[in-house]
Amino acid sequence: MIASFGVKRANINNIVSFVLLVGLSAAFILPLFWMITTSLKPIDQLLLDPPVWIPEPLEFENYPNALEAQPFLQYLGNSLQIAVAAVIGAIISNSLVAYGFSRVEWKGRDAVFVLVLSTLMLPYHVVMIPLFVSFSKIGWVNSWLPLIVPAWLGHPFFIFMLRQFMLGIPKELSEATRIDGGSEWILLTRVILPLCKPALATVALFQFIWSWNDFIGPLIYLNDRDLYPMSLGLALYHNSQGITDFSILMAASTMAVVPIIIIFFFMQRVFIQGISLTGLKG
């Protein structure tokens, strides 16, 4: 009796949770649903009061029109190049740094590591102006370098994550290689890094998304339209348009969003894993 009552209660809880989740999901999907249906609306159905949820017929022409209104393909290509260059740098630099903080034992290491973590607290706005001044002095303004080079110098979040991961690899593995006369470099590239693939994938993903989504960086540094990434191109296009262009704007927004969604679906497991890799779990 008691047992079956317990099962029933659990079932009711489950059903209530499920219903709540469905309701909340609908609210979370609404903005993206609205983006996609608007991107497929013919102009005469855009400004109806009350609005239509699903246009009839679907106007796929909005996409080629968006590509004509602005060089969005070029913007997408620029975003891709910036993001890939930053990802490569992030993988190389953060691996090296994390190795130095986990697999090499040296005096003062942990004190320096605290310094690494403390920089996470630093608001971007404090460094924003001096960085702009320095980068303009060395002629990097209006180039991608200020957006790419910092990624090649390590990021505290990634260093922390990779370090945690590397600390989890048994010490004996390193000792064996050292006895064979292998250098630290061989140890890192042949032994440690191959074991860190899941953590490296997380670094690559997060760096890609940060670079792809970055707005204030390009806004500060880029003047030349040919250099614009998607975020900046989309923002400036938005500012110059009126209400009648919203179907085009939504088509362009969809194009900015879809690459991230595709990457998410292909690498979902890495995403979810990334959270536990940060060591935040316990």
Place this chain on the structure above:
Amino acid sequence: MLTPRKRRELRKVGVGLVFISPWIVGFLALNLYPIIASFYYSLTRYSPISSPRFIGLFNYEKLLYFDPLFIKALTNTLYFVVFAVPLGNMLALALAVLLNQKVKGLSVFRTIFYLPSILPLVATSIVWTWLLHPQYGAVSVILAELGLPAISWFSDPQWAKPALIMMSMWGTGWMMLIYLAALQDVPQELYDVASLDGASLWRKFRHVTVPMISPIILFNTIVGLIGAFQYFTEAYIITEGGPGDSTLFYSLYLFQNAFAYFKMGYASAMAWLLFLVILILTFIIFRSSAKRVYYHGS
């Protein structure tokens, strides 16, 4: 003369420093130098075409006593922080608790809640402008169907901030994912014991779940706080500070001072004040939570 042991130790330090050298360069060039330079600029009058001219604490005095827009930006930001951080946190925790009930379709729900938080803010900001359009937006239709009065959202000084807070809650998925990972680590036995004592769901949540994940609540609060103080992109894209300066947030006003009015010294003083506010608040939160946060194994 160095003993062989000392020499080996030094060599190890050398190896360590070589490996972390990218970070050292980054720390010096991207953190340490800019922090010092920023403080120096904050004591000067400085536009990009002239060199900095030392004026002491004048920028700080002007900010605190003679700039009503600065006070406006500060209060707008505090309003945003006070609502967006706790509400986003609570929603994230609620979603994580619901997902942790072993419901069907967990991965689908998880994706739906998480995805908005990793999408490009410029695109989602444009989408929300349109979603909350007073006449043609989807939300207006729903409000009308429910018999509720129309709201002008981003063009109404009263509603613009709540609308932005609502949008920020939509992007709370990353926090939810962190909570979910933490919830999955709470030992089931604790709940079983609580059940034997006849504890209600709420009591289990309050006296088992919350204490067990309290370090994560603290973490999410602080990360959320630092992020909220730097809130920029949405306000820049959607409202540009309007209507009537109701969404002129700290970072937006700082950005305008630096890159629209070219008052680099003045903007640097703003940046340093922001830094101080964040440091002090973080410290207070750490201090006041020390007794309430439970760390495993301590």
